[in-house]
Amino acid sequence: MLKLENITKSFDGKTILDNLNLEVKDNSILSIVGPSGAGKTTLLRCIAGLEKVDSGQFILNNQPFDPSDESAKERVVGVVFQDFNLFPHxxxxxxxxxxxxxxxxxxxxxxxxxxxxxxxxxxxxxxxxxxxxxxxxxxxxxxxxxxxxxxxPQILCYDEPTSALDPSLRDTVADLILDLKKTGITQIVITHDPDFAKKIADQLLEVKPINN
Structure with missing residues (x-):
């Protein structure tokens, strides 16, 4: 199980995540939804270790865990980026x-x-x-x-997995994510699409912009 305890992250004095607490059970799918600017992608990037949090802690399988530690995250968190980031050559x-x-x-x-x-x-x-x-x-x-x-990885994160695709492929992506669940991997999905989120999710987190 992955736990986030009192996670706080700010950019240029603007608080994006404010003492966020969250539990993600093993072999489950968490969908994170919310409007632009609400902190969805920031949260994913913190879980993936691409951004370092200002305060709070991550606990993985009852042990403190720093996602930004390069040596620790090699087999812990994987990320599927919105634009895929494949090497063209x-x-x-x-x-x-x-x-x-x-x-x-x-x-x-x-x-x-x-x-x-x-x-x-x-x-x-x-x-x-x-x-x-x-x-x-x-x-x-x-x-x-x-x-x-x-x-x-133990955890696979997706940043807006349907946004770069034709809308007709939405159900195909949902089926793929649900099929991967059968392999025992935990998945965290950032999406702007509430219907897609509900279709795949065991757990739904709605984030909202913070008034600074």
Missing amino acids: LSVTENIALAPQMVLKQNKATIQKNVTDLLNQLGLSGVKDQYPFELSGGQKQRVAIARALAMQ
Whole structure:
């Protein structure tokens, strides 16, 4: 279980998160909704260790945890970014394999097996040698998810997973997230779409702008 206790974060004197308390159960899906400027993405970035909080603490499996500690977060939190952030000069397979090779120092055989399993799991085997410019938006998103999963995180975070896609793909994304839940991974989803949030969520958090 991930707990956030009294998390506070400000930018330039403006409070974005104010003593936020939250519990995310293992193998659950938390949807975070709210208007622009309410702190959804800031909260996700703090959980992922991309922003350091001003005060408060994170507790993972009953132990204090600092998401911004590079050595601690390698296998804890993965992020699927809104614009996917794929490397344009690398193929699908190379995009997925890069971090396990460079960061986890896995051997070639282990990487190859894990990448093949992820390609099969996410329906990407047919595009494994293609480059990002050759992929549809939905395919790019699945590659980004595969790349995050290749690091074997305990928690997978998504920043607006439907915003860069055709609205007709919303249900496909929901099904994918629900399928991943069956693997035992905890997921946190930032979204502006309340209907999508309710469809996937075990837990719903609505954040609102703070009057400073």
